[in-house]
Amino acid sequence: PHRPFSTSPLGHQEIINTRIFSPLNPRTRTNMPTPPSTSAATTTSPVVSAPSSTGPGVPDFVKKLFRMLEDKSYNHIVSWGSTGESFVVKEPNEFAKTILPKHFKHSNFASFVRQLNKYDFHKLRNADDGNRPYGEQAWEFVHPKFQCNKRDMLEKIKRKTPSNRNKLASLPNNGSGASASTPGNGHNHLDDSPSPNTSTIMNIGPTVVTVAEDLQMTRYDLQSQVDALQKLHQELGAYVQSAFKGIQDEIYGFRRGLEAQDRLNYEIVQLMCRQEADRQHEKMPQARFRDHMDSGASSSSYDTGGGSDLYTPSHQAQKLINIYAEASKTSFHQLNEIQRRVQSLQQIATASPPTSWPPTSSPSSSSSHLHHLHHSQVSSMQHHSLPSASHQQDTGISLPPISPRSQHGFATPLPQMDRLDTRYQGITELSANSINGGASTGFGNHTQRHNMYSREHTYPFNNISTAANPVTSMPSPPQSSSTNAGSSATPLYPFNTTSPSSYSSSTVAYTHPSSYSFPSAPMAIPNLTSQKSTPPYSSIALESLAPYYVQNESSAQHKSSLFLDTSKANVNMEPLTPPPPGTDEISRGTDDKSIIAVSQEQRLSSSSPAAIDSDTASSTNNSTVVPFAASSSRAVGLRAGAPKTSWAVAPRVLLVEDDAVVRQIGSKMLNFFGCTFDVAVDGVDALNKYNLGNYDIVLMDIVMPRLDGVTATHRIRQFDKLTPIISMTSNTTDLDIMTYINNGMNDILPKPISKNSLQMMLEKYANPNILRRLAGIDQGVVHRSLGELGGIDLGTSSSPKITEMTNNSLGQQQTQHDITSNVNPNDTDTIVRYAGSKRSASGDIWLPSSRQNVDSAVTPISLLSPRISSPLVIGPPLPPAMALQQMQQQQAGPTFVSMQDYTNIMFMEMMLRANQDASLETQIDPFGGTMLEALHDGDMGPSGSMADGSTERGRKKAKLELLE
Amino acid sequence: MLKLPQLTSSDENSAEDSEREQEQEQEEDLGLIDHTVFDQLTDMDDEEDHEFSKSIVWNYFEQAETTFEKMDAALDEKDLAELSRLGHFLKGSSAALGLRRVKATCEKMQNIGNLKDEEGINNIEEDVALESVTKLLKQVQEEYEEAEVYLRKFYEEPDGQ
Secondary structure (H helix, E strand, O other): OOOOOOHHHHHHHHHHHHHHHHHHOHHHHHHOOOOHHHHHHHHHHHHOOOOOOOOOOOOHHHHHHHHHHHOHHHOOOEEEOOOOOEEEEOOHHHHHHHHHHHHHOOOOHHHHHHHHHHOOOEEEOOOOOOOOOOOOOOEEEEEOOEOOOOHHHHHHOOOOOHHHHHHHHHHHHHHHOHHHHHHHHHHHHHHHOHHHHHHHHHHHOOHHHHHHHHHHHHHHHHHHHHHHHHHHHHHHHHHHHHHHHHHHHHHHHHHHHHHHHHHHHHHHHHHHHHHHHHHHHHHOOHHHHHHHHHOOOOOOOOOOOOOHHHHHHHHHHHHHHHHHHHHHHHHHHHHHHHHHHHHHHHHHHHOOOOOOOOOOOOHHHHHHHHHHHHHOOHHHHHHHHHHHHHHHHHOOOOOOOOHHHHHOOOOOOOOHHHHHHHHHHHHHHHHHHHHHOOHHHOHHHHHHHHHHHHHHHHHHHHHHHHHHOOOOOOOOOHHHHHHOOOOOOOOOOOOOOOHHHHHHHHHHHOOOHHHHOOOOHHHHHHHHHHHHHOOOHHHHHHHHHHHHHHHHHHHHHHHHHHHOOHHHHHOOOOOOOOOOOOOOOOOHHHHHHHHHHHHHHHHHHHHHHHHHOHHHOOOHHHHHHHHHHHHHHHHHHHHHHOOOOOOOOOOEEEEEOOOHHHHHHHHHHHHHOOOEEEEEOOHHHHHHHHHHOOOOEEEEEOOOOOOOHHHHHHHHHOOOOOOOEEEEEOOOOHHHHHHHHHOOOOEEEEOOOOHHHHHHHHHHHHHHHHHHHHOOOOHHHHHHHHHHHHHHHHHOOOOHHHHHHHHHHHHHHHHHHHHHHOOOOOHHHHHHHHHHHHHHHHHHHHHHHHHHHHHOOOOOHHHHOOOOOOHHHHOOOOHHHHHHHHHHHHHHOOOOOOHHHHHHHHHHHHHHHHHHHHHHHHOOOOOOHHHHHHHHHOOOOOOHHHHHHHHHHHHHHHHHHHHO | OOOOOHHHHHHOOOHHHHHHHHHHHHHHHOOOEOHHHHHHHHHOOEOOEOHHHHHHHHHHHHHHHHHHHHHHHHHHOOOHHHHHHHHHHHHHHHHHHOEHHHHHHHHHHHHHHOOEOOOOOOEOOHHHHHHHHHHHHHHHHHHHHHHHHHHHHHHHOOOOO
């Protein structure tokens, strides 16, 4: 027979449970507030007793209940029912207050009802007719064996289903896991041991004792439940805490990695700059340099050709620095954002009382730490905007549509002369600014920082920029640009931009870490539509391609003047339109206006989220930064969450392969991976298909009839710099790879293609591109319009459209100014500076491409691919770059897609270019067009031109070793 | 135009490159069929039905035979460039099916057609090239037939590997 007081030991049991097993769980032990009653309960528990009046087989509870009903003094509160077959609690409140404590040692009516339920008592429903003989609040309970004066029947009242009870017993143990389950069983035995005691006591014990005992039991029961809950809570808390600790550790590790990476990048930038400066020094007499330093703002007598070979590297260095600055800033933001989220989560977690965990560093401290880390970099200036940035992110503001921007001439190329002029200016300005960390933070700062870093950065850059025009005078004194950049009100020098803004434009132009990391669906929808409406390449050609060639040619001219060999200028040119009229004549006023206007427009569009959300439009820079910070952290999240082999959206692949067998296999594999794809049988077919389709990735065979893959890629790269093009080839010698990369291919997919390698490529390249596509940035169009479209617009500022636009944006500028001027007194300057940045961006963007067409020795493709991490690409020709990549990957972890990657790519690009420039100096033929042609002959023509390329590579290698 | 010093290219080989080269060397030493490649192909077949891979293999037979005809013709005309191109072409599909030996020989043909030695490193004279390419063409046809027999057998009795 079942032991009679199973109910009460239940509570007891649990208490023991908790006490015994808490040592197994230190957290619980330390943190668990021991209820004061527990010990008392435990000590009193052996005194469990039962009245002698009933038989030993009658459950304690029932006995107590029966005894209680026998006491007629309670009749007004609780009594037998009128028939004697039930009992009625007439005044539950009173019952709980007075009787329950006496008999059951608790005052919880609900608990009492539960007990009744356990013994299979049932509550009698009140009659429907509202006839309530015992009063409104009465509870009537019935049990067939529980009747007035039928004590002998009580023995037959049994606790319901013992299994139920076991369950109850083990329930509190669930929280403590497997270790507790065994003890739980043990308790069932413990259960029995008190019973002999009890039964002996039972015989002696007076009724009162029993009642008190019963109450005690119920209290144990409750207490144990509370304990169990507390324990569970603690464990949950502990779990959350440990999880948090893990996350935090990760974040710290991550941050350390980032810091290291950042330092590395910083070092590299410095190195580059020094190297460059050295080179410049070799060429430039010191006196001349000083001359230029002192020369006034005369911008007229400007020999564009004179220093172009020299300025290019410095220009690139500038670009690099900007990007570096932006990268470090962005990662800083990103990290901050992560930190912020963790912190907020932690706050939630800390809200759960019983747990206490080691203090974690406050967000401010960590951010300031990072800030310090970055203080030597431009990034610091942006950290004020973080709150707004994060706010933006929270509100889920979408990336502003890009296309309108492009309409306004995103890159706003200026007439050739002016452009070069300003570009030089920009170099100075940008370098100053990037060092100064943005004028928006204040000029005191500015100067201070300038001083701080002049040794490292400014010096070489000023040097370079001045050295870059050996024959002419600087358009504006470098001093003014570098030290007074912010305060100079001359809008003609809009390059006083803060590097972030300039970067933001250039980013959009290149790879858009921002854009491809904007996967949010609501945004994607409109953008997709806009993308669909995008005319195919052919129709764009007129408006966008033409300026491209214009630009091409102009830079070619520029180049040719440099080399005093005009005849070669047209090697790769197919000028569709004449270059814009020599445009120094364009009035300054107009020029300024349009620049400002356009930039303003751009800014508005790019910062529209911030503008809408007026409280976040604290400063111009703030708003421009917003998309970045938001996007980058979002990118991380998305990347991390993305399943390994599945796509949110199927990649659209163009498979170019002349071999039917390989084509079939490739198709099958693409099918297997759920890609949508087209196949092209040769280069010509590929180009045709490419113009019609819109692909996330191109898998390009090299050796094909009619048009080989390298040439096809080269052609595609003339209008689309972004779409990843992967070379599928069995020819993977260094020279081959060099050729592929030089012609715009992003990576190598060695033949025979395996599923794994294909999948890797798709994940690496198509995914980012999909994101970019979803973000509504149609790579082709945006890119085309970046420099070229604007070239027309601004070049011919007489266009009514432009005028209108200018007016509009001026108005907007006013508004914007109103909004921001409160916060940023230098806003006008900022805007102007920003304007400059756009222009500089255009220069940044298009310089490589035009150069590429001219000398075609190094293609900036690597710079365009959002994430090149394959040693295959960068590895063979660039061991340090590979090392860098690897290091970076180790530091950042696999899920980290960031500006950092991007910067590294830029570094490599930069190195390549710088070294290429170095080698160009000694080369007779600066135009590698012939080389290109030669390369097209076959995927591995061992031709002289290849050898030429490899010489360059040799040089590069030497340089890179120096860098190491 | 300057010649590339040989050491740079070898120096710059990344670890991956050398790994790949080692793999390639192993491939040459190993058997007729690279089963990692070929199995991958058959893995993409539907269950108990080799239609897909079979169709590819049959396509390959067709293609290879056409290529051999072209090669013979090119050899008659002593068109080494064409031989190199054809060698490359057949190399691709052979590699895709994992036909190791055919692929290796095709690669040699490709190199020799380019007036290089079999490894594609040193320059060779045209008559030497013609001589060795003749040999290689014969060799590759033999190897191909060997592979063809193997593959046809494989598709007749899908379980007999």
